[in-house]
Every structure is written in structure tokens, then in C-alpha cells.
Amino acid sequence: MLRKFQIEDINEILEIEEEAFPKTAYSKEAFLDYANTFPDSFIVIETGKDIAGYIIFDMSGHIHSTAVKPVYRRKGFGKMLFMHALKYAKERLWLEVRSKNITAIRFYETLGMKIVGKIPNYYDEDDALIMVLSRKA
Ligand SMILES: CC(C)(COP(=O)(O)OP(=O)(O)OC[C@H]1O[C@@H](n2cnc3c(N)ncnc32)[C@H](O)[C@@H]1OP(=O)(O)O)[C@@H](O)C(=O)NCCC(=O)NCCS
Numbered sequence: 001m002l003r004k005f006q007i008e009d010i011n012e013i014l015e016i017e018e019e020a021f022p023k024t025a026y027s028k029e030a031f032l033d034y035a036n037t038f039p040d041s042f043i044v045i046e047t048g049k050d051i052a053g054y055i056i057f058d059m060s061g062h063i064h065s066t067a068v069k070p071v072y073r074r075k076g077f078g079k080m081l082f083m084h085a086l087k088y089a090k091e092r093l094w095l096e097v098r099s100k101n102i103t104a105i106r107f108y109e110t111l112g113m114k115i116v117g118k119i120p121n122y123y124d125e126d127d128a129l130i131m132v133l134s135r136k137a
Helices: 007-020 028-037 077-088 102-110
Strands: 002-004 042-046 051-057 063-068 092-098 114-119 128-134
Touching: 002 077, 007 028, 007 051, 007 063, 028 042, 042 077, 051 077, 063 077, 063 092, 077 092, 092 102, 102 128
Parallel strands: none
Antiparallel strands: 002 042, 042 051, 051 063, 092 128, 114 128
């Protein structure tokens, strides 16, 4: 089930984040800030037992972050979160991804996103790739 983030979810979200991005995880404060700024588009996916993943996007179609708990990967949860964001994207969905994050790049390519640019050293030691899915293409 997809639903909006609630404050009670914060510890589970932080666990998912730390497993997904061990060196660069967002802090609790950063997530609470996102929850305040994007209350309608900070979305979690709940299994009935726990939270399997989350996505944060904005109404310009920018995906700020998404991650799925390792035990739930390759089961379609990431795609469900992405498709939810796509419903709200009027013109396009876009994001920055680390050029070394091959899993995420393959995932986004499967969903139809294309690499349209690169920002050298965006993440200190790594470049960012800009990926876009245009609804008008
Ligand atoms: C990227 C991520 C969100 C994908 O979530 P997921 O729930 O595993 O993705 P899905 O099960 O919906 O995968 C959909 C399709 O994407 C592709 N895909 C997903 N993971 C892949 C991988 N490791 N290698 C190659 N293709 C992959 C496949 O085509 C997959 O379909 P299939 O399983 O039927 O072959 C997840 O791997 C993750 O949390 N990674 C760490 C955090 C991260 O990198 N976030 C993105 C930062 S920009």
C-alpha cells in the first residue's frame, strides 16, 4: 500500500536510508524537512508488516530520493513508487544519480528514463548523471 509519510515512520525510513546510502545517508532532520516541504509527495510503501521503501518528489517532477529495503528489492516496489510519482508529473520526471550507481541507472533506464547530461564532481568524488523521462516525448 502506498501512503504519505507519517512522523512515526521516521526510524524505519532512516534504517532504509542507511542501508541504501551507507556513506551519504540523509539525516533525520533532512527527512523531517522534506516531510514539511513536500507533505503530499513524500510517499512510503507499506507491506502490512513494515515499510519497504520510499520516494520523495516534487511537483516539478524532480525525484529527490528513493530507496527500497534490500530484502524487498527486485519485487517491483521501486517501480510502484516511481509510477506513483509519474502520475503527478505533468511534463517530465527527472533526477540526479551517481554515475557509479549502476543498479539505479539500470532501474531508471528500464522505466524509460534517458541520460541527458552529466555534472562533473557533483558528489565530490563522483559525477552526477541527469536522467529524464519526458511525458511529451
Ligand atoms: C534502485 C532501487 C530503488 C530499485 O528498487 P527495486 O524495488 O529493487 O526495483 P524493481 O523491483 O521495481 O525493479 C524494476 C526493474 O528495474 C530493473 N532493475 C532493478 N534493480 C536492478 C539491478 N540491480 N540490476 C539491473 N536491473 C535492475 C529491472 O529491470 C527490474 O525489473 P525485473 O526485476 O523484473 O527485472 C533499489 O535498488 C535501491 O533502493 N537501491 C539503493 C538506493 C538507490 O540507489 N536509489 C536511487 C538513487 S538515485
